[in-house]
Amino acid sequence: MFAKTLGIRLFLSELKVMFTRRRTWAMLAAIALIPILLAVAVALSSERLAPGEGPPFLAQVTQNGLFTGFTAMLLALPLFLPLTVSVVAGDTIAGEAGLGTLRYLLISPVGRVRLLVMKYLASLVFILAGTFTLMIAGATIGAILFPVGPVTLLSGFTISIFEAFGRMALVALYTTVSLSGMAAVGLFISTLTTVPVGAMTATLVTSGVSNILGNIPQLEWMHSWLFTYYWLDFADLLRAPIEWGSMLNNIVLQLGWIAVFGALAYGRFTTKDILS
Amino acid sequence: MVKQLAIETSGLTKRFGDQKAVNSISLEVPSGSVFGFLGPNGSGKTTTIRMLLGLAEASEGEIKLLGTEIPKDLEKALPRVGALVEGPAFYPFMSGRNNLLRIDAADRFSDASTRIQRVESALDRVGLHNAGNKKVHAYSLGMKQRLGLANALLKPRDILVLDEPTNGLDPQGTREVRNLIRSLSAEGITIFLSSHLLSEIEMLCSHVAVMSAGKIIAQGLIEDLRNEEPTRLILRTDDIDAAVETLKANGIGKAKILGDQITCEVDPALDVASLNAKLVRKKVSVNEIRLQRSSLEEKYVKLTGEGFEVVR
Numbered sequence: 001m002f003a004k005t006l007g008i009r010l011f012l013s014e015l016k017v018m019f020t021r022r023r024t025w026a027m028l029a030a031i032a033l034i035p036i037l038l039a040v041a042v043a044l045s046s047e048r049l050a051p052g053e054g055p056p057f058l059a060q061v062t063q064n065g066l067f068t069g070f071t072a073m074l075l076a077l078p079l080f081l082p083l084t085v086s087v088v089a090g091d092t093i094a095g096e097a098g099l100g101t102l103r104y105l106l107i108s109p110v111g112r113v114r115l116l117v118m119k120y121l122a123s124l125v126f127i128l129a130g131t132f133t134l135m136i137a138g139a140t141i142g143a144i145l146f147p148v149g150p151v152t153l154l155s156g157f158t159i160s161i162f163e164a165f166g167r168m169a170l171v172a173l174y175t176t177v178s179l180s181g182m183a184a185v186g187l188f189i190s191t192l193t194t195v196p197v198g199a200m201t202a203t204l205v206t207s208g209v210s211n212i213l214g215n216i217p218q219l220e221w222m223h224s225w226l227f228t229y230y231w232l233d234f235a236d237l238l239r240a241p242i243e244w245g246s247m248l249n250n251i252v253l254q255l256g257w258i259a260v261f262g263a264l265a266y267g268r269f270t271t272k273d274i275l276s
Numbered sequence: 277m278v279k280q281l282a283i284e285t286s287g288l289t290k291r292f293g294d295q296k297a298v299n300s301i302s303l304e305v306p307s308g309s310v311f312g313f314l315g316p317n318g319s320g321k322t323t324t325i326r327m328l329l330g331l332a333e334a335s336e337g338e339i340k341l342l343g344t345e346i347p348k349d350l351e352k353a354l355p356r357v358g359a360l361v362e363g364p365a366f367y368p369f370m371s372g373r374n375n376l377l378r379i380d381a382a383d384r385f386s387d388a389s390t391r392i393q394r395v396e397s398a399l400d401r402v403g404l405h406n407a408g409n410k411k412v413h414a415y416s417l418g419m420k421q422r423l424g425l426a427n428a429l430l431k432p433r434d435i436l437v438l439d440e441p442t443n444g445l446d447p448q449g450t451r452e453v454r455n456l457i458r459s460l461s462a463e464g465i466t467i468f469l470s471s472h473l474l475s476e477i478e479m480l481c482s483h484v485a486v487m488s489a490g491k492i493i494a495q496g497l498i499e500d501l502r503n504e505e506p507t508r509l510i511l512r513t514d515d516i517d518a519a520v521e522t523l524k525a526n527g528i529g530k531a532k533i534l535g536d537q538i539t540c541e542v543d544p545a546l547d548v549a550s551l552n553a554k555l556v557r558k559k560v561s562v563n564e565i566r567l568q569r570s571s572l573e574e575k576y577v578k579l580t581g582e583g584f585e586v587v588r
Contacts, residue, residue, distance in 0.1 A: 009388055013381035020370050100365025101379075104427065107329045107361070108383040109354040115382075273332035 007114055014122040018088075024126065027084045028133050034080060035072035035138035039065070043145045065146030066164050069138025070238065073171060076134060077178075077231050081127075082207040085179050088126045089186025090200030092119035093269065097194040097276040112270050116187070120262070123183045124176065131172035131179075139168060157240035167237060174234045177250055181227035181257030182207055188265040194276040224249075227257050280307040281340070282435050282466040283328060288337035290323050297323045299490035300337065305468055305483070310461050312477035312498070313470040315487030316580055321470045322362050324487075325439055329359055342434055355385040358433040360441055364424025368413035372404060372423050375412060380430050398426040403452065417444035425453065435466040442476060454480060478572050488580045498572065505570030505578075507544040511555075512537050512564040519560045526551060536563070544569070 018024050042061055057074065060067040093116070096102035105115060142148065151164040159167070186203035193199050210228040213219055223229055230250035236243040283305035290298040298320040305311045315321050326332040328341055330350040339346040344353045366375040376395045380386050386394075399408045402422040412420065421444055428436055441457070442450045457480055461467050471477055477484055478498070485495040494501055509528065513519045519538060520531050531540045544567075552565050 007384070009381050010384070013378050016374075017367060017370065017378060020367075020374070022369065099367065100363070101367060103326075103329075103331055103361055104365060104379055105382045106331060107354055107357070107359050108379050109330075109351050109385075110382040111351065111384060114384065271333070273326070275326065275332060 032137035065142025068142030086203035094199040181254040184261040312481035312484040358428030373408040506541040
């Protein structure tokens with residue numbers, strides 16, 4: 001009875017649908033490929049980068065394989081992770097509408113609000129799976145190709161391997177939070193159409209636009225409102241002591257985006273005629 | 277006693293822009309009936325069904341489904357309704373069985389402890405037991421249609437809303453679905469059957485409503501509707517004049533003559549055998565004599581027009 005009220009069964013069934021799809025696994029595999037490509041390329045090249053050259057942390061990768069995940073996260077954040085998020089979030093409602101399964105879910109009856117919430121939570125699970133896949137693949141390939149040892153943080157402190165794994169998990173969680181606002185935008189866009197590809201593209205465009213706006217100095221007044229603003233600040237978690245400020249700000253910002261676009265999605269979806 | 281209505285609408289209207297897809301219809305579907313919802317493609321049948329099931333909002337009018345108001349108490353009614361709307365729709369990358377499990381899990385009123393058993397018996401009922409583990413993308417259209425019916429039968433229902441249920445089925449499958457509908461009806465389930473196939477409606481239904489261009493242009497017992505059209509006597513003879521005279525003497529007038537054939541409207545209860553005997557006694561040579569019963573098709577064409585052109 002308890003499980004029923006909370007919709008846990010629906011949630012599990014939602015995850016089952018998501019993880020039955022080959023597409024989901026293909027995206028997770030592609031995410032895992034990022035640190036692998038990075039590590040292999042670094043291992044094969046004979047040149048040693050001077051500190052400060054190339055992406056941050058890249059120099060550290062050769063000294064300590066555990067940095068691979070962090071460097072890969074920096075590479076994946078601007079485009080690749082948002083791409084996978086837009087595929088999943090854009091598909092939430094539009095995908096069901098496109099298949100026609102939406103009408104059968106609604107007359108089952110699933111309840112429109114309940115479906116919306118479950119869809120959003122499931123897309124968060126995917127993001128979580130994606131960020132952890134990236135960190136775990138990074139640590140694994142790093143450990144295979146490079147020496148592994150206690151990690152020297154940006155602030156010069158050294159933490160144990162065990163603690164380094166904790167930091168990896170924190171970075172994965174941080175990135176999941178970072179992408180949660182975008183997922184809400186995708187959910188809303190997904191209620192607007194019955195063509196999932198359209199919703200996916202539009203969602204990806206929003207993150208692109210947000211990134212571009214964030215790079216125009218004249219628009220600085222709006223920068224801290226953009227959902228991409230804190231994306232790369234996960235580096236603050238790699239200091240000792242951890243600087244929680246950006247994490248907290250990020251959470252507040254993302255909750256704002258979730259509230260606004262969740263409300264828009266609710267307003268749209270609960271009054272929409274399902275004609276697909 | 278007032279007859280119970282499974283579906284009742286009054287002044288139900290759906291506007292898309294300026295166009296009225298459904299124009300002030302008042303449906304009365306008696307409980308326990310097999311109700312045919314007949315109309316050409318594009319006449320507003322599916323839009324009506326979408327409103328009945330709360331998928332689309334009515335622009336005007338009221339709906340009562342199983343005694344509850346739609347859309348206000350939609351969730352009270354829906355668990356008692358099985359439906360097939362505008363063709364089946366499933367996740368192609370999942371098996372038929374998993375698709376049913378998924379939809380049943382979405383239903384917040386369904387009992388999880390009986391889920392597997394209910395899914396199995398629904399698959400059995402539509403003859404998909406052996407194909408349950410196949411992925412839906414490998415299903416033929418007919419198998420998808422059956423799976424759609426299985427979905428409608430996941431729980432004991434009071435009414436089944438079936439939109440073109442035999443679409444895409446081969447003749448054998450069509451027969452099976454019709455038999456299934458008959459047996460479900462025999463269990464006391466009200467069947468609301470939307471179709472553009474006149475023969476299907478005529479074969480299965482006790483009641484019918486005819487839609488055309490968004491309006492209901494006829495509604496009632498199928499027998500009554502059929503009887504609105506006259507029964508005709510067809511008589512072929514070489515002695516036209518003598519025959520006409522004899523017919524007149526027996527109270528049958530207004531004969532239309534075409535070649536050697538006389539056609540006239542008669543009482544459906546006319547005794548053809550004794551009329552034939554009378555004609556023979558008058559030395560009229562009868563080549564053929566028969567009654568042409570009114571058909572629903574005649575009535576339908578009269579109501580909806582012969583035209584092949586899309587009405588709007």
